[in-house]
Amino acid sequence: MLAYLVAVWLLLVGLYGVITSRHLVHLVLCLGVMQASTYVLLLAIGWRTGGAAPIFVDIPPRTPVVDPVVQALTLTDVVVEATVVAVLLALTVQAHKRFGTCDPDALGALRG
Amino acid sequence: MTVLQSVCLIAVAVAGTAVVLTRDPLRQAVAFGTLGLALSVLFLAFGAPDVALSQIVVAGVAVPVMVLLALAKIRVEERAARDEEGDG
């Protein structure tokens, strides 16, 4: 239960950071915190009490293991969302070049 | 739920809050690296070594580097803009 609550807390704290952010890069990293909450939730769902890691190199084939499906989803997620953060940072750099500021409140109206 | 998992969960929650509450992006990059490290220990405690490996490399190396490079670029631009204002 603590795991689920920590996931919820991370999501809320990240969202609070996004809402009250004053710098675009700070906003992007708060988004990263929200991503972390999904990883925690996924892995907590797959956890089996007393289960081993799902790698059968040196354990007998029928030992109870944790759920490998959620782990597969999470691990591709981790790498992919890092590249999404990269795109957001590239957008930040371009926004700064064009508007001269990194403050989301000052970026305001679309032009042209 | 083992004691190790509970401790790791608390550490992750604290690290996440620290990342959000650190307003300066430069310091926040380091805090994010710490969050990544805490997350990877948590993943190990939950029996997921593949995910932990992914998380260590990505959140400890790739993301802080990208943030630092973006911040450096922003600083270069700001300095150039200030120089132009100073001359022109």
Added chain:
Amino acid sequence: MTRRVRIVLGLGSLAVLSGLLVWGVTGLPDLGHPRGPYADLAPRMMLDERHVANAVTGVTFDLRGFDTLGEEMILFAAALGAAVLLRAQRTEHEAEAAAAMEEERGPGTADALRALGAVLVGPVLLLGVYVVVHGALTPGGGFQGGVLLAGALLLVYAAGQVAAIRRVRPVALVEVADAVGAGAYMLVAVAGLVFGVAVMDNVLPFGTTGSLLSGGTVPVLSIAVGVEVTAAVTLILSEFVDQMLLRHGDG
């Protein structure tokens, strides 16, 4: 909408959201008892039928291979997006800027950092290749190994050899590698059609568990993904580095 109004509204809706989330979370099954047959079936199928020791890699590239195809395309698109965004304004200034930067940085970088960077590049490369190829046997796989390999390039940059980077990663080669990796994954996926079974089916011989060639298409896909991830992350990082090196001389 002023900042104050936005924050008040935001905090209000956060409160409502937290209530809903906590209510939803209490309805989940107890921690430690995953419901659903998938959790038991997947490791058994991976070990017995596909002879893959690492159930997670097996699930990533075989059972849920279609999802991984989508994720790989996200990666490709993100690298493409970052390259397009950051390459928009590049002029001749960059060549002299790079040279100037090199001289500036030369004496600045600590010798210990340069030595450590130079020494570690080889082992990290080897580790990355090991992790990619042994994806089906030990914790690892294309994604982790790919990022490790891109990290080896970062070490070259940290060792202060900006000029060396330009020789080591001609941008065209990195882009070609990215496309080749993504294309190879697609080809293997379509290979199922060629062999007369469904798309994304595991069509190569399975081999014995624990040997390097076990698992059919799983190590092949792992290598394709490794190439693609390395190239994508390298492309993104080098675009950022190039941007940082540009003097502000353009529009």
